[in-house]
Amino acid sequence: MPVPPGRFGAVLTAMITPFDDEGTIDLDGAQRLARWLVDNGSDGLVVAGSTGESGALSDEEKADLFAAVAEAVTVPVLAGTSTSDTAHSVAVTRAAEAAGVDAILAVTPYYSRPSQAGIEAHFRALAEATSLPVVLYDIAIRTGRRIEESTMLRLAREVPNIVAVKDASADPARTAAILAQAPGFEAYSGDDVLTLPLLAVGAVGVISVASHWTGTLQGQMVSSFAKGDVEEAQHLHARLIPSFRFETSEEAPNPIPTKAVMRVLGLPAGQCRLPMGPAPDGLEDQARSILADLGADAPRG
Numbered sequence: 001m002p003v004p005p006g007r008f009g010a011v012l013t014a015m016i017t018p019f020d021d022e023g024t025i026d027l028d029g030a031q032r033l034a035r036w037l038v039d040n041g042s043d044g045l046v047v048a049g050s051t052g053e054s055g056a057l058s059d060e061e062k063a064d065l066f067a068a069v070a071e072a073v074t075v076p077v078l079a080g081t082s083t084s085d086t087a088h089s090v091a092v093t094r095a096a097e098a099a100g101v102d103a104i105l106a107v108t109p110y111y112s113r114p115s116q117a118g119i120e121a122h123f124r125a126l127a128e129a130t131s132l133p134v135v136l137y138d139i140a141i142r143t144g145r146r147i148e149e150s151t152m153l154r155l156a157r158e159v160p161n162i163v164a165v166k167d168a169s170a171d172p173a174r175t176a177a178i179l180a181q182a183p184g185f186e187a188y189s190g191d192d193v194l195t196l197p198l199l200a201v202g203a204v205g206v207i208s209v210a211s212h213w214t215g216t217l218q219g220q221m222v223s224s225f226a227k228g229d230v231e232e233a234q235h236l237h238a239r240l241i242p243s244f245r246f247e248t249s250e251e252a253p254n255p256i257p258t259k260a261v262m263r264v265l266g267l268p269a270g271q272c273r274l275p276m277g278p279a280p281d282g283l284e285d286q287a288r289s290i291l292a293d294l295g296a297d298a299p300r301g
Helices: 027-039 059-072 086-099 116-128 149-158 172-181 192-200 211-226 230-246 256-264 283-297
Strands: 011-014 044-047 077-080 103-107 134-138 162-167 186-189 205-208
Touching: 011 211, 027 044, 027 059, 027 211, 044 059, 059 077, 059 086, 077 086, 086 103, 086 116, 103 116, 116 134, 116 149, 134 149, 149 162, 149 172, 172 186, 172 192, 186 192, 192 205, 192 211, 192 230, 205 211, 211 230, 211 256, 211 283, 230 283, 256 283
Parallel strands: 011 044, 011 205, 044 077, 077 103, 103 134, 134 162, 162 186, 186 205
Antiparallel strands: none
16 A cells, blocks of 8 residues: 655655845745745745755844745745744744744754753743744754654653654664654655655654655656655655765855856855855756766756
């Protein structure tokens, strides 16, 4: 029997935030890009996550961005609202709900390295501040703290609107254990290269960076696996590996490469704000090569 996609779809794109040549947020461009992503394989969009340079956006810019993207598309829009300050995160979460988004993406508080008790209380406060579904984001490489299995299970079992996790823990066995103990709780891969392994232990889809230009292929991979055609899913995954490797590196961290691909395709992007800064020389040529490798399956701007 085919496995259905998650409540927000199978392929969600963690969307870049377009800026103009002066570094001002481009809301019209964000709407155009959002519609293009939906036309090219995105079942949902995540706005103002780390790929959207959330740390470089003011609260006012985030609220405007949430409203603009929610107005532009009919697919689920998830708003990144969590910061290292719980009270601030609650305020941004309330603003996101008022702007018309469909769900909240809440990352572990970063830099301060709180205890598990503090992490749990942070997520409970955000969930209590909204009637929207909340997706936890577990990415210790960025935040300095993972959400421990026991913490996640309490949140999944006890907080009705905490419904899923964006899983970038790089630990499929742990993901499998959580899903086995929390029926109805969903996992989305938060690391493109691990999507296929996570599907094998029960994940329902991916919140992706490379889906900016590989959304259709990733959708085919998830669908093939769900239908039991593992060989085709493996074939598609192998085709996608160069894109997954390109999306971030030491010299061009995410989202710098994605913005380069979007510029090559003639879509709104601009450069990244500091501290990410402009793209290194030659990156757009690399982006052209990545698109060329995808051949007929590469999107067109």
